[in-house]
Amino acid sequence: MARVFFFMFLTALLCIPAQSSTQISQNNLPCRVFGTIYIEQNHSMAHFSVFLEEYEEDADLIVYKSENRLFADKAGLWYIVTDRNFADYTIYIESNKAYADFSVYYTDDEGLAGCIE
Secondary structure, three states: OHHHHHHHHHHHHHHOOOOOHHHHHHHHHHHHOOEEEEEEOOHHHOOEEEEEOOOHHHOOEEEEEOOOHHHOOOOOEEEEEOOHHHOOEEEEEEOOHHHOOEEEEEEOOHHHOEEOO
């Protein structure tokens, strides 16, 4: 009888939804995407879909395109590569913001690059 209650308790415990680490980290997802980036033409092959914002205020991440892969070492610094095999992340440029994982704004000033908190 005790075993039955134990298994019922264990089953009930497993059915309770817990907040997973992926749910917690979705808020800072854009901040983790930096380094070498490949722009994918096929949506299903990309790690993330990204919407390009027209205004800095609307973006989740401000991106500076680095000219050297060694300097693309923190949030918002991307070095665009032409071979997906050399990329840390692949992105797909989404035309509809509703389908994008996050939005970015390209800047010409490296000092402005980074996450929008």
